[in-house]
Amino acid sequence: MQSLECAPSRGRFRAPGRADSSRRSRRGRSDRIPRTTYRPARYSTSARRRVPSRRPCPPLHAALRTIPSNRLLRSRTGPIHRSPRPVAVGIIIVARVAGRIAAGLPPRGSVIRMMSKQADPFQTLTMLRETLAAAGLSPRKLYGQHFMIDRNLLEKLVESAELTRNDVVLEVGAGTGSLTGHLAQRAGQVIAVEIDQRLAPIAADKLAGYDNVQLIVGDALARKSQIAPDVLTALRDAQASIGGSIKLVANLPYDIATSLVIDLLIGEPQLARLCFTVQDEVARRFLGKPDTDDYGPVSILTNVLTMGRRIAKAPPQAFWPEPKVDSALVRLDVTAKPDAAPTLTHAERSEFASLVRHFFQYRRKTIGGIARKSPWAVRLPDALVDLKIDLKARPETVSPQQWLALFQCVAERTAD
Missing domain, CATH: 1.10.8.100 (rRNA adenine dimethylase, C-terminal domain)
Incomplete structure (x- = not known):
């Protein structure tokens, strides 16, 4: 087999002992696509390397057919090569949708579903920073503000509540409304409580598109062992209008988490389910077993009145600003213990x-x-x-x- 040499000045290959075949190599190049091309040796460890031939692209809308079919892509570390698919899949989908609209036809099902969805209420770290910076604000340690920026954990928290349109949801610590928007899309009524008067206007602006959200600006606790009267009144009124159960779904501030959960379990109206985020140490107390360091009054009350389990563990990176400890997602089902909880008034x-x-x-x-x-x-x-x-x-x-x-x-x- 004859070896191949690289001609740096022309960028083509020549076989030794043969005359210049540039005329033959150029002939017919615009009419057909070579099944095999060779890269110059300076781009690879081997002097010869096959590149698969291009496959034909899916049909595109006429407006996008001006894109060259032989577009070249350059890798940062690799050689120049021909792209097997010259146009991104997203552009192809847009082109096909544009073609159907130009022909007077509606888009197909998947695009209809995408267009019918509400705006995503989730707020990323960049969005949070920009929102607070625009208002001249920053998270306050006084209220234990740690915004959840992990989408997977936030969705897992919402899904664990198993919400329906007949449910009334209590959220303590609404913040800028990221979790509140997810709850409003699934529940019948959301009672969101935010103690920080600086964040309340931001949350109200983010939630302006939801007519089933009631924002209460103030403390959820009247004192350590009592829920605020206006919060209880809002829960009773919402339950009377909808007729469903009441559930707590919240990224709770660390300093009031234990008192709030115990007050909700003991007090009235009775909640059906509590799904919340707390410090990992506090979560172990809620789910503590006898004869362990975590076992105490909180463990006994939650074990007698509810059926509790840990949903997931949340690292500090899931929040902004990052707390100094790990957190956990906990679910407490009050109705899961018909032999104990209903017998206690x-x-x-x-x-x-x-x-x-x-x-x-x-x-x-x-x-x-x-x-x-x-x-x-x-x-x-x-x-x-x-x-x-x-x-x-x-x-x-x-x-x-x-x-x-x-x-x-x-x-x-x-x-x-």
Whole structure:
């Protein structure tokens, strides 16, 4: 086989021992496409390298046929080569849609679905920075503002709530309305609460296209153990008009997450599901098991009143500004425990929480010692004996079911 040499001045190949074949090489080049071309040796480690022949492109609209079919693409590190598909797929789709519109025909189904969708409410990091910079604002540590900028986690949080048009959604910490827009597209009514008066106008502007969003500017908590009255009123009115269940879906501020969730579980109106983002340490407390460091009053209340699980873990990079700790997405289903939660009224849930909190104030003492000095000292010791709970046990070793049975036993003895 004869070797090939590169002619740098002309950019073509010549076979040694043959005359110049430039006339033959140019003949017919405009009429046909060579099935094999060769690159100069300076672009490759081998002197000879095959390039597949071009395939014919899909038919294009007449307005785009002026694009050269032999367009050349240059790679940053590789050689010049012929593009097997000279036009991007997106341009082809636009061309075909333009052709159908020019012919008086409507676009096909996939394009109709794309055109009918609402604007994407998700706000990227760049959009957030530009929005706040235009208003002369920045995130405030006072309110624990960490905006979620991970689309996958945000959509996972929304999907975990399993929203319908009959649901009323409570969002605490609306921010600039990124999550609020996703909720408004799926729920019947959204009650969004934002404490920062600087961000409220931005959120209102972003959500102007949704008629099922009510923005409340203020604190969601009247005090540590009570939801703000205007928030409760808005939830009751929305539920009365729609008739569905109430759900919490929120990227909660870290400093009020625990108090807010417990108040919503204990108080009225009763929520059906809570899906929220909290610190990973707080999430472990919500889902804590007996005889562990994470187990406490919060673990007992959520275990007795709900069925909880972790949805996903959120790294600091999923938020802006980045927090110093990992976060987690948690889901609590209140209606998943028909044997426990419905049997407790609002007053009973409050009393049960008080009983558990009292015992865990003396975590290192024994159950029997705490019971004898508690407000329920007349009834608790006998109830512990009846339930066969070890009087020398510590509060963190008693299971949530035992705590519930202890409370019900004390309540029965009080009624008698």
